């Protein structure tokens with residue numbers, strides 16, 4: 001989301017959350033080693049990493065539940081040495097949030113509104129508007145105990161919005177949801193950033209699902225940041241290091257012959273097979289920082305396979321998916 005000023009300059013949305021050198025130790029165990037990033041309004045930042053990477057620790061620090069061992073952060077202009085002021089500017093959906101089963105969704109949200117200082121009338125009308133926004137308008141007056149897991153997560157999102165925060169934190173929000181529920185929830189999360197102009201931090205290890213939702217990512221592994229940037233930058237950095245610029249998938253039995261053909265193309269440095277899936281990673285001679293292959297090279301590769309009567313089952317003419325990068329980076333860090 002950019003805005004054009006009267007003199008034609010395009011302005012970036014403001015930085016709404018930034019962190020510098022955050023560290024956290026539990027006793028002698030360093031759970032977070034050096035986390036720095038910036039998040040602009042209207043964008044979704046993904047904290048990605050396998051179990052134990054430090055995602056929850058980072059979110060606990062940024063939401064003022066845990067003090068960092070070192071480093072600082074700024075939320076909507078407020079520095080981390082003012083935790084009470086920060087709490088008024090953030091909304092949080094923690095992992096595994098529990099709900100009072102007997103309260104209705106509407107009562108629950110009104111209660112939170114009043115905790116943030118709204119009158120009971122204001123809190124009730126905010127609750128109704130939020131229930132509508134998260135698609136619970138027809139169930140708002142039923143007890144939460146009767147809600148499905150997906151409905152509870154949506155209620156948790158509504159709760160996080162009660163104080164109209166500048167930044168929202170969602171810790172593994174899609175855990176336990178079916179694919180449709182995951183998609184609906186992530187679309188909602190994206191809308192909160194885009195339409196309301198909020199900064200959103202989303203932690204997950206479900207990469208395929210969140211790849212399309214996050215604008216920026218921080219990939220963590222064992223407390224270290226192993227990659228950081230926009231999704232395209234992170235994929236580009238990793239493909240530049242691996243040299244793989246495109247992938248093609250053929251039947252497993254045809255992989256050796258197809259690799260041989262691809263490797264004879266003049267611009268190809270190497271064709272690396274994955275014998276179990278049939279995907280072949282294609283490395284080019286000159287990458288020059290490119291994150292995707294020249295379409296003419298893609299065509300030449302496809303032509304040579306078609307001439308050899310090789311069935312083409314899949315093509316990734318970009319440099320791969322975030323999931324591949326994640327697996328590559330976290331495996332490198334573990335080695």
Ligand SMILES: Nc1ncnc2c1ncn2[C@@H]1O[C@H](COP(=O)(O)OP(=O)(O)OP(=O)(O)O)[C@@H](O)[C@H]1O
Nearest residue numbers: 026029031049050051052053054055056057058205
């Ligand atoms: N209170 C604690 N005391 C000691 N060690 C802890 C504590 N909380 C977390 N850790 C350790 O810190 C590291 C990071 O944990 P954290 O929960 O932040 O990771 P995570 O990326 O959220 O993982 P998960 O996806 O499993 O929730 C892990 O090694 C964990 O065992």
